[in-house]
Amino acid sequence: MSPRIVIVGGGPGGYEAALVAVKQGAEVTLIERQGLGGNAVLTDVVPSKTVIATAEWRTIADRAPQLGIRDRDGSDTSERSEHSVDLKAVNDRVRKLVLKQSYDIATRMAKNDIRVVQGEGRLVSPTRVETDDDAFEADAILLALGARPRILPDAQPDGERILTWTQLYDLKELPEHLIVVGSGVTGAEFAGAYNLLGSHVTLIASGERVLSTQDPEASDLITEIFHERGMDVVGGRAQAAVNTGDGVRVTLSDGRVIEGSHCLMAVGSVPNTAGVGLEEAGVTLDERGYVMVDKVSRTSARGVYAAGDCTGVFPLASVAATQGRIAMAHALGDAVTPIDLRQVASNVFTAPEIASVGASEAELKERGIFYEVSKLDLARNPRAKMLGIDQGFVKIFGHTVTGQVLGAVIVGSRAGEHIFPLTLALAHHLTVDQIASAFTVYPSLSGTVSEVARRLHHMGDVAKKI
The missing domain is CATH 3.50.50.60 (FAD/NAD(P)-binding domain)
Incomplete structure (x- = not known):
């Protein structure tokens, strides 16, 4: 008989876990109350980053004059009075993209024979989940309950102002x-x-x-x-x-x-952990209401796992998905590598973006680790000059003795794309020399990553003199 997996919540932690479980031969039921994709797709990441992508266009328009772009009458195209934003059209596009992304996830669930149940799941015991209309027995349960916006008592949202x-x-x-x-x-x-x-x-x-x-x-x-x-x-x-x-x-x-x-x-946000039977089923919550989990996503109740924002680990879709995948691998006896939060890459989608991975300089100082810092402004990069980009930088922290990359920060256009090689460096314990010796395209914004690493070839005083 195939192992029975019940997943409560259809966000990244839930649907990624479902795909892993079904590939391991499990019979999977996924319970979701709103729509597949969870907050990440429906109300948070996908819609917000779509709006931000629209707004970022204005920064491109601002650079038009220095690139030699003019209106047909020769006027300056960067004048913001010449451009207007139709917010209704922007939000209409947001909703279409949200529905398309949620539909694509639903299609993947159907193709993989994952049963999707609409409703709100409640944990009755470590082996049983109920909805208003049905009950499901499970060999393992994953809680991917998500979170919701925190509300101040004297600032109640009204949806209008x-x-x-x-x-x-x-x-x-x-x-x-x-x-x-x-x-x-x-x-x-x-x-x-x-x-x-x-x-x-x-x-x-x-x-x-x-x-x-x-x-x-x-x-x-x-x-x-x-x-x-x-x-x-x-x-x-x-x-x-x-x-x-x-x-x-x-x-x-x-x-x-x-x-x-x-x-x-x-x-901030608060976890959706109240009123769904967690504590009654033996799942321990911390003082803020988050589900307490270990590095393989286990809760205090045997056979019950948790992933995503309800755990309070990192409010990132990538972390939720990783937690969910790890949980199912562990529950079904597959090889498991516990989550290592030091390798998590994150991105702030301002304009310019802030991408980071590994230890911060404050953390390195607090831990007493010997390190060197190399930093270059993107304004020096030839590709950045071509694109009219004059803000941002790349910064790498390297271990003084071993040369291993300890952490990195990139501020600039599409920083979230350019942090990936440094994430690989953290994950595989690469040195700054190994980063520097890899080829980069010329000209490219990523070339600055290589140059910053190259400046750390000799740690200590030599690096500072270059």
Whole structure:
């Protein structure tokens, strides 16, 4: 008899796990309440990055004059007054792409004979999941429950003026003045995108700096660019947001009041772990409500695994998918390599992007590791000059003794694409010399990665003199 796998949640952690399990000969049932793809496809990654991709076009238009591009009458094509954004059309496109991506996932499930059940799954025991209409016995269960936007008590979203990031795609017109509360990844990405689309944006940063978890030089550069584009960055913590009828009023904890047309609340997320029978079935949650898992995605209940945002590990689709694949490999007796979070590459989709992998400089200092830093601005890169790109940099941290790549940061256009060779270096313990000795296309933006590595050929004082 084939092993029975029940997966609760159809996001990356769930559907990737389902594909692994069915290839191992399991009988797979996937329960999803909204639609296949989960938050990553339906309300988060795919829609947000589609809007951001549209906004990024404005940065390309800004570079048109230096590339010799003019309107037919000879006027400057970079004048933003010459371009307007139809937000309804943008959001209509978003919804079409979301439906197409979700449909493609559903098609893959059907082709692989994975049973998809619409409904909300509840864990009755470590071997049984129920919905309102049915019950499923399982040899192993995977929880891929996801998360939802965190709501402040005095800033309740109404879908009209006060919004979460899941509600932005219902807007028909561009906000005249968008107040973004929260300067983490989500807040910074949307603040940057709507600023480029044409809204006046005020970004409220509660931390020490915008994108406070990112490399300080990267954070400083993005903040400087935000200011250059006319964004207001305000330090403080939002206490309340009120819909005034024709706008919003946001009150900070120190009493300051900021008024705008709309407010986006981007103050983190909470896991969807309440009311689905987890604790009753023996699944341990931490103090924040996240499912506690080990490096092969096991929970405290035998035969029950968890993946994705509900675990609080890293809120990244790539991590969720990896957790789900590892869980199924372990449950079905396949070879398993525990997840190594030091190898996770992440990307902030601002313009320019911030991509990073491995240890940060702060972490290296805290751990007392001997390292050297090599950094070059992209403005020196010939391909960047051709494209009119004059912002961004590549930075690599190399071990002083072994030469192994310890971490890296890339700030620039399509940084998320260019971080991959450095992710490979981390995963396979490559040295800076091995990176430098590999051929790159000339001219290419990735050529700077090789050059930065080459500057670390001799660690210590020699590297600093080159």
